[in-house]
Amino acid sequence: MIEDDLDELLDDASDSQTSHSRRHTGRGRGSHSRRRHGAASKLIAILVIVAAILCGGIYGAGKVIGRISSGESAVDYAGPGDGSVIVQIQAGSTARDIARVLAFAEVVRTPAAFVNAAAADERSRSIQPGFYKLKQHVRAVDALASLLDVKSHTLFRLTIAEGMTTRQVLTALADRTGQPLSAFEEIVKNPGELQLPSYAAGIEGYLYPSTYDLRPGASGAATIKSFVDKFKAETAGLGIEGGAAALGRSPQDIVTVASIIEREVKNPDEGPKVARVIYNRLADTSGRFRRLDLDSTTRYALDEYEGPLTQSQLAANNPYNTRKVPGLPPGAISNPGKWALESALHPAAGPWMYFVSLPKSNVTVFATTDREWQDALARYRAEGGT
Known part of the structure; x- marks a missing residue:
């Protein structure tokens, strides 16, 4: 770590000053002046190093460390490399931290060779934490290039987008890891080891949308559990x-x-109003709004998200068809992000009983009366909605 190297220099300076203080009694003024000048010079040098460290990222840190470790050999590999290895770059790593990881994994021959390569290329400041698949026995500049190559990093990275269904998440996970989809499906069918919240009706809704670094060799259950753990933490x-x-x-x-x-x-600003429409319908006592009449819940049951729904699909008998079944569906229909959860917890105040999202304007129209609803439907159809 940079701090370790700096502390050693500061300790050396402190020892020098303490020793000087003990030896000063009985010395002449000339000797005292020379020692004071030497201590001041060393202090100035240390302050210069501190300033350089504070101004650096990986680039600055590598450059400073390279100078501190000027006696270290910077022997490099000469060939194109062979074999492969998976390495992990921890968050907050300096150029020297990365160099040590690479040298230990035999990606580069010496840490100093990578430090020098990082110091010469300011792009090294953009190296991201995570897992990388790299060639072994390569030149330091080639190792740096691989760390900067998105392909070597995204192999172990999965993004769960807001609104993805569990099936979509598991499919993406199978594609990324090469493990069979059926293995992940078995895990979520018996989710005991995933440690879902006590109130969860099932896995849907609890795979928190975020970008994850997938740990090579981790079990499928451990990987999916990390998504659930993220939900609970966030x-x-x-x-x-x-x-x-x-x-x-x-x-x-x-x-x-x-x-x-x-x-x-x-x-996101429309979320609280949609929540209010749902709660207004659920609380209605007039008998006019016994059902939510949502296409999204039917699409979830049918796993059909493209194009208009047919009349037979809209009439399908399943517990998620909110055109036929009163109240909420039996569980979530996607994995929501924080803004949607906050919307559900803090609905807007209003009398709305209808809403429709316009396909071209990309805005949602809200209505209270039948007349307002017919006007909203006219706008929807005018934009190509069916």
């Missing part, structure tokens, strides 16, 4: 259980409503 401060109670709903209801919001609208 939502700990939202107060899902208390917020649900305040709305007269269960925590699972909140996740389900948030998952619908994710599939129905694109604009």
